[in-house]
Amino acid sequence: MKRTIIAVSVAAALTLPTALAQTNERSSAEELQQLLNQIEQLKQRVLDLEQRVAQEDSSSEPVDEDQQEEFAPRREVKSSALAARVERLEEDLENAENDPIRIGGAVRTQYVWEDYNDPIKDRGGDFDFDLIRLDYSGEIGDVVLSAQYRWFQYMDVVQHAWVGYNFTENWQGQLGVTKVPFGNTPYNSNSYFFSSNFYVGLEDDHDMGAKMRYRDADWDFDIAFFKSDELGGADGLATNKSDRYAYDAVGLRVAGEGTYDNPAALAAETNSWAVRGVRKWTMDELSSAEFGASLQWGDMNDGIDNVGERSAWAVHGLYNYDRWTFMGQVSQYDYDMDVSDIGIVVGAYNYFDTIPSKATLYTANIAYSMPVKWGPVTNLTFYNDFSLMTDKRLYTEDTLMNVLGFAVAAGGLYTYFDLVTARNQPFVGGSMSGDAKDTNTRFNINIGYYF
Known part of the structure; x- marks a missing residue:
C-alpha cells in the first residue's frame, strides 16, 4: 500500500510539468500563485513519504547488509527523481512568470x-x-x-x-x-x-x-x-x-x-x-x-x-x-x-x-x-x-x-x-x-x- 502511494505521487509529479506547459503563457497572478501552492504541496508530500518510508524500514524485520546495499540506491533514485521533477516545476513556473x-x-x-x-x-x-x-x-x-x-x-x-x-x-x-x-x-x-x-x-x-x-x-x-x-x-x-x-x-x-x-x-x-x-x-x-x-x-x-x-x-x-x-x-x-x-x-x-x-x-x-x-x-x-x-x-x-x-x-x-x-x-x-x-x-x- 505504501509503495502504491509513492507510485501515485511520482505519477502526479510527472504529469504536473505537462499541465503547466499547456497553461497559457499569460497566466494571471492568481493562477501563478496556485502553481506555487502546488509546488509547496508536492514538496511536503515528498518529505512525508520519505519519513514514512524511513519509519517502515526501521519497524520492519532486519535485513542483511547485501539487501541494505540493494535497497539504498533505489530509495536514492526515487528521491532524486522527485526532486528533479520539483525543480522542473519551478523552472516552468519561472518561465510562466516572465512573459516573453x-x-x-x-x-x-x-x-x-x-x-x-x-x-x-x-x-x-x-x-x-x-x-x-x-x-x-x-x-x-x-x-x-x-x-x-x-x-x-x-x-x-x-x-x-x-x-x-x-x-x-x-x-x-x-x-x-x-x-x-x-x-x-x-x-x-x-x-x-x-x-x-x-x-x-x-x-x-x-x-x-x-x-x-x-x-x-x-x-x-x-x-x-x-x-x-x-x-x-x-x-x-x-x-x-x-x-x-x-x-x-x-x-x-x-x-x-x-x-x-x-x-x-x-x-x-x-x-x-x-x-x-x-x-x-x-x-x-x-x-x-x-x-x-x-x-x-x-x-x-x-x-x-x-x-x-x-x-x-x-x-x-x-x-x-x-x-x-x-x-x-x-x-x-x-x-x-x-x-x-x-x-x-x-x-x-x-x-x-x-x-x-x-x-x-x-x-x-x-x-x-x-x-x-x-x-x-x-x-x-x-x-x-x-x-x-x-x-x-x-x-x-x-x-x-x-x-x-x-x-x-x-x-x-x-x-x-x-x-x-x-x-x-x-x-x-x-x-x-x-x-x-x-x-x-x-x-x-x-x-x-x-x-
Missing part, C-alpha cells in the same frame, strides 16, 4: 479650442476621440520584438514594427519599421505637439530599414539604412500616402497647385542613411548632460527613377539638473530636386501639406518635474517648448511655435494641458510653407489612459 511578449496600449481623448476656427470658438471648443493603440514588446532569448498600431477616427497606421537581436550587452540590431536616429531622443520636445521638426520629418520618424545601436555609460551610436518610408515609397501599395503617423515626403509641389492638394508629381525617400552620435556625462547625483550630432542623406525617387537627393544635419544637447531639464537643437534639411518646384509635399494624419524644400530649425525647451501626492496624482511636469523655422526657400515668413503647458501623471492616466501660440504651423491654423504674419492660438487637453 507583453501587450500594452493607450486610449486617448482630446479637448480643443481654437481662436482661428469660428465654429469651434463659438461653441466653446470640441471634445473628441483621439486614438486607440496597441503595443507589443518583449524578448525571447536575445531576440527582441517591438510594434505599435494606432486607430484614429480617420485612419489606422503602423507606428513602428521591428524585430531585433542583442549581439552583445552594448550592440543591438533592428530590422523593420524602426525609428530614424536623429536629434534629441526619444523626443526633441516635452508637449503633446512635439517640435516643428516633427512636421518636416525630423522628429520621431519611422522608416523601413535596418539599424545598429550602441549604448554604454558614455556614448550612444546609431547607424541605419532605410530602403524606403514605412509605406514602401512612391510605388508602395498603400491606397492613401497620407495615412501615416509621422511626416514623410511624398511628392513635389509644382506651380498652380494648392498647399494641401494631392501631389501631381510623386517623389519619396529611398536608399537613405542616418548616423547619430552622442557623448554623455554624469557630473554628480543631481546633474547630467549629453551633446551630439546627427546626419541623414539619401535619394528621392518617383517610383521609376531617382529625381533628386535629400540631406539633413543637426547638433543637439540636453542638460538635467535635479528636477530641471534643458533641451536645445539646431537642424537643417535640403531637398535638391531635378525638377523645378515650389516646395515638397509631405503626408501624415490623412492630409497633405507643403514644406519649403530647404529650411533651418531651432528649438529650445525647458521642463520641471514635480513629484506630488494629491490622491491619484503622483507627478506634475511643467514645460515650455519653443520652435523657430527660418531661411525657408521661396518663402519669406518664418514658422514659429511656442507651447506652454503641463502634464499630469495619475496612475495609468497621463494628461497634457497645452496652450499653443504659433504662426505658419500645422494643426495651429497654418502650414510650414505659409507666409502669414499673425499668430494663432490653440488650447488643447489630451487625456490618455496607458496600460
